[in-house]
């Protein structure tokens with residue numbers, strides 16, 4: 005994709021934000037813009053600015069011809085299959101790269117001044133690679149989706165300003181109703197991909213499923229889901245004692261503020277952090293995300309419990325948050341329904357741990373029980389649950405559907421490996 009009317013950089017500063025999702029671990033060029041004021045000699049030492057994925061790291065380069073500054077992030081700051089916001093910033097000779105709002109790399113090049121980029125700006129690939137590949141050290145276009153491009157804090161729609169080549173449409177994504185990132189992007193030949201099971205919740209919403217939906221009879225078990233939260237507090241998942249019997253009556257008349265006496269497993273948001281809590285009979289333990297997850301972005305959570313040990317991964321971060329319960333209780337005795345997005349009486353159900361349900365979208369909610377053999381194989385990693393069906397939030401899958409809404413689908417630009 006190419007734009008002749010937009011420049012990726014001003015002389016004194018560069019500020020590029022791209023929201024991307026990789027389809028593979030391939031190297032790929034995200035953005036390239038060079039100086040063409042001295043003619044179109046491809047092999048000369050020209051000024052340029054580039055953003056690329058190389059060996060699973062992000063590389064932000066800017067060059068004054070003979071000298072090139074390279075700001076390289078650690079490898080694996082962005083994974084495959086999840087959305088990330090990358091921001092590359094330069095102030096004269098100083099540059100930094102942020103991923104999902106956190107600075108992950110910075111560098112200073114002394115003596116550098118103004119940068120001139122006069123040529124067209126390329127996104128996702130370039131028209132020709134001669135004389136470019138040996139500047140950025142990637143030889144392919146980006147394999148994945150780009151849903152947002154911001155240059156100097158100005159959002160650019162992938163509309164008429166861009167000439168497109170080899171670009172499809174990514175649609176297997178959902179966003180909250182207030183996300184209008186691509187409202188003005190109307191690509192021709194748009195197709196709708198299979199939508200993933202998802203539902204939107206409004207704090208008082210919930211869906212319930214048969215107790216057997218999550219059998220805690222394996223050597224390990226896993227909860228995984230994608231979420232986009234719009235409120236910093238709220239219950240996302242609960243499995244514990246019987247709250248309502250099969251006729252829908254509250255099973256116990258005990259008042260709020262009671263002391264809990266049954267086993268439970270819960271996941272929810274507390275002050276913008278994701279928290280996994282469980283009590284198997286010996287007291288409550290919790291694992292909390294190391295960073296806030298209510299930030300307008302989609303995140304993926306994967307939680308594995310093996311007896312009294314729980315591990316929680318957020319997005320593609322390699323290191324999980326771990327919690328080991330001091331108790332010797334390993335079995336979850338949870339005869340109640342499985343609740344997602346909230347519960348009939350959240351304060352009562354969670355004994356005050358939560359006061360309301362979740363607000364936002366949940367997608368691809370999977371509950372997987374792992375047999376002893378597979379758990380051994382699993383080690384300390386999480387399970388590939390590609391074969392686990394996602395919870396069906398429709399009336400054919402859920403026992404109850406209370407105030408469930410639809411998540412809107414989001415069309416986004418898809419790039420493939422074919423060069424522009």
Ligand SMILES: [Ca+2]
Nearest residue numbers: 284285335337
């Ligand atoms: Ca127990």
